[in-house]
Amino acid sequence: MADHDSLLKEICDLKKKLDEINAMPLIGDKSPEFEAETTMGPIKFPQHFSGKWVILFSHPGDFTPVCTTEFMTFATMHKDFQKLNCELIGLSIDSNFSHIAWVRTIEEKIKYKDMEKVQITFPVIADSDMNVAKKFGMLHQSTSKTQTVRAVFIIDPQAIIRAIIYYPLSNGRNMDEIMRLLVAMQTSDKNKVATPANxxxxxxxxxxxxxxxxxxxxxxxxxxxxxxxxxFATKKI
Structure with missing residues (x-):
């Protein structure tokens, strides 16, 4: 009986470890669904973003310099993304209170390049239980057990994951490239074409x-x- 209990415990422990492995959704998959608290109030995804493109991106932590430059850049481009029928959603495993304090600090104190008094007008998910981060494979154990890498998921109006980009903790993202890719995919969908390099x-x-x-x-x-x-043929549109 003791051997049976021991074996059962080993199986349960193994299952728990497997459940904790970050399962990363792939291009073409239906986006994982989730509910979360954010700096703009609770959201339910994808229901609250029906009919829109979404860029869901994670950052390692609040009050960090690289992330601050990324948030400021995304915020200054937010209206341009909205013109493309696209919404931005940020995420880290910090609390909502930390998020609020950070975005207030960005607006009140941080100046970078030609950006200052920048308001963060998109929601930032408080993911302290790592629920959303695990659903999207944003935690890479060999890099950090407590920080999400710089992941970018571009999700279409049907809640299908169309593009995935991962950056290391040390290097900021190129937001112009993220917007260029969004426009390229929208162009391909509308005109049934592909886009060449650059x-x-x-x-x-x-x-x-x-x-x-x-x-x-x-x-x-x-x-x-x-x-x-x-x-190999090209055309103007």
Whole structure:
């Protein structure tokens, strides 16, 4: 009986460890659902953001310099993201009180480059129980057991994860690139095209390659596109 109890305990302990492993959702997966307290009040995701793109991003901790520059930059771009039907949601495992104190300090005291008196107008999730961070695989044990890495999830209006970007604790993100990627994906969805390396809005896009010999022949003579070869054609939109 003792052996049976010991084996059962080992199995339970193993299951607990497996449950604690950070399961990271993948591109194309339905976003994990969650409810959380934020600096803007409680939110229920994805229900409260139905029909919108969302950029969910984590930061290692409040009152840290790199995170402060990121929040200030995101905040100054918030209205531009909203014009793209996109909302921002920040997250760390700090408390809501810490978040509030930090964003107030940013507005009242911090000046960086040409940014000052910056209001953080997007919600910041208080995730002290690490519930949301674990759902999205934001805790990397080999880096830190108590800080989330700089994760970025771009989630579409159907709550599907469309892009994932991870940065280390030491290096800040490029917000212009995050916005560029958002615009690129929206452009691809709307026009059924792909975008080339270093693409910027207004530049030519890539037409999907033909998948039959007949279509390949047509492509090489198609006037509406700039066909470099049968598999490589661009066009303006």
């Amino acid at each position: 693409w910027k809005p207004g530049e030519d896009v890539i037409v999907p390659p033909p998948n039959t010999v007949e279509m390949a022949e047509v492509r090489t003579h198609q006037k509406s596109v700039d066909a470099k070869d049968w598999f």
